[in-house]
Amino acid sequence: MDCIFCKIIAGDLPSYKVYEDDKVCAFLDVLPIHPGHTIIVPKIHVSDVESLDDGELCAMVTVMKKIGKAVMEGLGVKGYSILLDNKDAANQHVPHVHFHLVPRKEGDGLGRWPQSGYSEGEAEECLKQIQEKL
Amino acid sequence: MDCIFCKIIAGDLPSYKVYEDDKVCAFLDVLPIHPGHTIIVPKIHVSDVESLDDGELCAMVTVMKKIGKAVMEGLGVKGYSILLDNKDAANQHVPHVHFHLVPRKEGDGLGRWPQSGYSEGEAEECLKQIQEKL
Numbered sequence: 001m002d003c004i005f006c007k008i009i010a011g012d013l014p015s016y017k018v019y020e021d022d023k024v025c026a027f028l029d030v031l032p033i034h035p036g037h038t039i040i041v042p043k044i045h046v047s048d049v050e051s052l053d054d055g056e057l058c059a060m061v062t063v064m065k066k067i068g069k070a071v072m073e074g075l076g077v078k079g080y081s082i083l084l085d086n087k088d089a090a091n092q093h094v095p096h097v098h099f100h101l102v103p104r105k106e107g108d109g110l111g112r113w114p115q116s117g118y119s120e121g122e123a124e125e126c127l128k129q130i131q132e133k134l
Numbered sequence: 135m136d137c138i139f140c141k142i143i144a145g146d147l148p149s150y151k152v153y154e155d156d157k158v159c160a161f162l163d164v165l166p167i168h169p170g171h172t173i174i175v176p177k178i179h180v181s182d183v184e185s186l187d188d189g190e191l192c193a194m195v196t197v198m199k200k201i202g203k204a205v206m207e208g209l210g211v212k213g214y215s216i217l218l219d220n221k222d223a224a225n226q227h228v229p230h231v232h233f234h235l236v237p238r239k240e241g242d243g244l245g246r247w248p249q250s251g252y253s254e255g256e257a258e259e260c261l262k263q264i265q266e267k268l
Contacts, residue, residue, distance in 0.1 A: 016257050016258070016260075016261045018261060018264055018265065018268070019265075019268060028257055028260065028261060029249070030251070030252065030257070031249040031250065031251060032249060032250065032251075032252065033247045033248070033249055033250075035252065035256060035257075035260050036260050036263075036264060038264075049198075049199050049202055050199070050202075050203060052199070054192075054196050054199070057192075057195050057196065057199060058188075058191075058192035058195065058196070060195075061191050061192065061194075061195050062188050062191065062192070064183075065183050065184070065186070065188070065191060066268065067264070067268070068183060068184075068220065069184060069267070070264050070265070070267035070268045071264055071267075073267040074263035074264040074265075074266055074267040075260065075263055075264065077223065078221055078222070078223035079219070079220050079221030079222060079223030079224035079226070080220050080221075080224055081217065081218065081219050081220065081224045082216070082217065082218040082219075082220065082233075083215065083216065083217055084215065084216040085213070085215050085216075085238070086202065086213050086214050086215065086216065086238075087212055087213030087214075087238075088212070088213060088240065089211065089212035089213030089238045089239055089240045090213035090214055090215045090238035091238070091240075091244070091246070092213070099216075102247070104219070104220075104221075104223045104224035104225070105223055106222065106223045106225075110225070110247045112225070113167045113236070113244045114167070115163070115165040115166060115167055116165065116166065116167075117164070117165060117166075118164065118166065118169065122169060123150050123162055123164070123169075124150070126150075126162065126169050126170050126209065127150045127152065127162060129170075129208035129209055130152055130170060130172075130201070130204050130205055130208040130209065131152065131153075131204070131208070132208055133203070133204035133205075133207040133208040134152070134153060134200065134201070134204045
């Protein structure tokens with residue numbers, strides 16, 4: 001496997017490991033958006049959300065919640081953002097599924113993606129197309 | 135309760151409901167980043183991740199995964215991003231905890247927040263502060 005996250009998990013690459021248990025590993029992003037920016041990964045190599053079973057996904061978010069609390073208390077920040085880019089189309093950089101936990105500060109200037117509206121009937125059509133696959 | 139998401143869940147405000155079960159509700163964001171942009175919420179009113187128990191959080195991400203698959207298949211998109219802003223400091227707009235699921239297309243130009251590096255010893259100190267609270 002030539003996966004950088006698998007190498008970090010295995011200890012074959014140096015990292016700042018925040019947490020690990022039998023299913024999940026978390027480490028600092030060395031190029032943080034803000035200090036304390038943590039990456040949370042499953043220990044098994046799976047590329048995307050669809051390749052995770054529900055139990056693995058739950059293990060990841062349970063750890064995410066635990067780390068979020070420790071990041072806020074430890075670093076004295078008052079909130080955080082969670083980000084996950086799923087698949088190439090979402091500009092996922094490392095093909096090992098991962099959450100980013102980014103400490104936030106009021107007025108830190110981190111903006112949101114631009115939003116737009118739906119044209120007449122477009123939301124209804126969109127809803128129908130999604131629900132047909134649910 | 136004057137919570138817009140609680141009103142949507144209760145049917146007191148119109149919405150495009152994508153999915154609901156006993157614990158979780160999902161509906162289209164009427165100001166989408168891309169069409170099919172879906173908001174996933176717990177049915178109980180809790181403001182942030184810390185106020186959710188692990189079971190409720192797991193229920194949310196299990197639904198998120200299900201909807202992500204349906205969005206990709208139904209709308210013919212090849213990926214999505216997940217976003218959650220936790221607390222005021224993270225610029226959380228509606229104080230009812232929620233995930234955004236945003237359909238993505240390669241080259242859609244949705245950028246990432248700028249990253250920087252750690253100064254000498256800063257990552258070690260940061261790691262120590264987080265781990266003391268874990």
